[in-house]
Amino acid sequence: MTEIAVLPATAHTPARRPPQRGYWRNVLKRFLRDRIGLVCLMVLLAIALAAIFAPLLAPADPYRTSMIRRLIAPGEKGYLLGTDELGRDMLSRLLYGGRVSLSMGIAPIVLSTMIGGGLGVIAGYFGRHINMMIMRVIDVFYAFPSVLLAVAMAGVLGSGILNSLISLTLVFIPPIARVAESVTTQVRNQDFVEAARATGAGSARIIIEHVLANVTGPILTYASSLVSVSIIISSGLSFLGLGASPPTADWGLMLNTLRQAVYVAPVNAVLPGVMIFLTSVSFNLVSDSLRTAMDVRA
């Protein structure tokens, strides 16, 4: 039977495309075509850059108080955005505030993506008892409304940035772990994982080389959709006095201390919230565009 020569497969199906560029480059291309997402990304970049270069951009020292210049309305007496209840320059404080507020919104998501994502992938890949053990604990933490868990934990641990970070991370571990577990379970049951096992590869290697490549996309998109919530809740903790402590410049804390001034200088009092809102909306829309860009198979 060996007389039949092996035909090159190309003779039957000619090559359709030149060697491909990879999935992530396709995603990037699709993302760049989305105008709303792009604009929001610019906004976020601008806010982040403003926070990073706050010392260069701020017109005044964000911590210098002045009893005679309290609650000046925006635009008056050379204060572009007015002053706060202790006479500090609002614009400078908003610029500096982005440092704490942005990091406190993003850091918990980064941490919980690593922890929750890791736990979820392990639970999903190994299944059975390991899955049971991990996911039951996750379910318990999922049984708290997120704001309640964050406030209660921060309240118990005491105020401060670190405790607020711990509480928020704890809040976001369960939802991320659940998503990671479910996508990993799907991937894990696909034939290519079994094929990889058939080569004799160990679990760690299969997870790193075969599973992660297929689950990081969905996990990251999901996590990115949580950044907006994280910004809102973390600023909320500061707003309750559970996050950054005075006199730190932080949007949530500024909202808190300016609350009493709402009757006298409503515009000043409301300004930090505008920043929180702008950031959270932008994150939401960027994450939406990212999801759309990743949705269709490359």
Add this chain to the structure above:
Amino acid sequence: MNMVDARDRGGPRQPLLTVEGLRKYFPLRNALGTVSAHVQAVDDISFTVAKGETLGVVGESGCGKSTTARLLMHLIERDAGSLLLDGDPVGSGGVSVRDLRRQVQMVFQDSYASLNPRHTAVAEIAFGLRVIGHRRAEAEAQARQTLRLVGLDPDQFAGRYPHEMSGGQRQRVNIARGLALNPRLLILDEAVSALDKSVQAQVLNLIEELKQRLNLTYLFISHDLNVVHYVSDRVLVMYLGKIVEIGPVDEIWRNAAHPYTRALFSSRLSMNPADRVVAPPLTGDPPSPVNPPSGCRFRTRCALAEPICAAVEPSLLAAGADAAHAAACHAVQAGSGHSLAGGMTHAA
């Protein structure tokens, strides 16, 4: 042409693979999460695969072909039974799972699902080589060689992702992945079933050629009888987790003993009228593997069924003139108590 394999231990007479009493029951869970029943996917099967042969495995969908393959690869734990690889037991004390997987490889049923959508062809093939200790560059160079071996130009295909290839090309990559580890036994699970007829012929030819070139042994699973006839030396027929008939391919094609095998043939469109065996075609679906019929599992669809078939499970005994031919049917086993069988208690 056959060179001597350095890994050969027992000589040409010793089967490459000996399977004894292999069994797999999948637990079924109810809504409360407790095990309420079992799918008897593979139930107490024994057979051997000789060195250098192609053993075809046929049977309806769901009869346990893929489960058998996965058991042989140790991808799922067997509930009972033993496996001997060239005389050595697989498992505790004998051949390790790792060694088993270097000597036995598998081409999976679904060519698309069994390739990682995020890996290029060369990365997919090189993966196994890296697992056994090759460096990346070395593994990729070897993977490109293997691509050439299966008839794909590495310059063109090495960087392709699964969705950038046709079904036939993907199946070639799958075969290349199996071959990269230089196995002795290659299990091909429906390797050509999903392909167009013309592509199917190409891949079949490739499979045939590789067998000669690489001194391989095949376990060839398919539900397409024509394909099995074309590639196999011997054929094993499965029904609901059991082996109902086994024997040399031409013997089975000419003198099928089991009513199920005959029914399979009659439902086939044969090119050659002389091939046709006269038997009632199969009707209806096979019974559930959760509650298989007592005695002979085929009796509910068998025209020859008698009370004995429900009472006693037939064992796989020699049938016909060829000693290598065996069937599990009371109707052909003398002394079984079936009205069509002879009354003698000693079989030929």
Add this chain to the structure above:
Amino acid sequence: MHLYILRRLLYTIPIIIGVSLVCFSFIHLAPGDPINSVLPEQASAEVVAQIKAAYGFDKPLPIQYLKWFSNVLSGDFGLSIMTRRPVLSEVGPAVAHTALLAVSATLLSFLLGTSLGLVAGMTTRRVTDRSVTAFSVVGISLPHYWLGMVMVVIFAVKMRMLPATGMGPAGADLTQFGIEDIKHLLLPAVTLAMIPTGIIARSVRATVAEVRRQDFVQTLKGKGLRRPRMFLHVIKNAAPPAIAIMGLQFAQLLGGSILVETVFSWPGTGFLLNAAISTRDLPLLQGTVIVLATFFVLTNVLVDIVQTLIDPRVRRA
């Protein structure tokens, strides 16, 4: 199906036990000696001994937990440090106040969300559709405590139409509810309704658009539904997911109104929690959290079961 419901119900038991474990651990997570977190300041030696015995701090942790949990099961959450009254008698009215707020907000968001979603999904005008989509994104992204402040500025400070803070004279007693109570309820309820409105509008819009797409295909085949029939058809498809989301959002609001309650000084659980945190009243904190979390778990189960009954295809694990 009944088995599924039974299983779902049974599964709440370990969850609630887990929740109680987390709440129990609060005392030991708090900085400092656990005794201090349940003791009033300047307690006499007698009181210290009494509390030590009551909490069993000298016993090993599992025993402490069992003791505490069995007390909790019989309704004894201990005494509030702040008021020296049983925790349960503090939590009870607060839960009623929060529930009033959450129910109003949920109903509001359901009405608003479904109408917006229907309008967006049914319209052929891009502008309308876009505006509703934009509105729901804004709703989801708004820091609601800030929205509360803005509302106070607009309606209480500038327009002087509504009271800025507090609850009406009737409290949660609906039989006594008058215009003054509604005025007090309006701002916090609208504020709280913002997020769920956005979420519901989004989901309804998506369902309606999907149904219409199918209908469009049918029209092409020449057997399209008439407009009123189609509207019914749309409602039938959009209702189950909207109801499910409403239930889940209600559950979130029960525990998530803390920030809004603080803005409006609404005397609910959020207010209580805030007070408990600032006075380090851990028994009160524990009690409030465990009651809210239990409500949350039960509401979620209820939503799950109702959803399975409406649509057996949807089975969330």
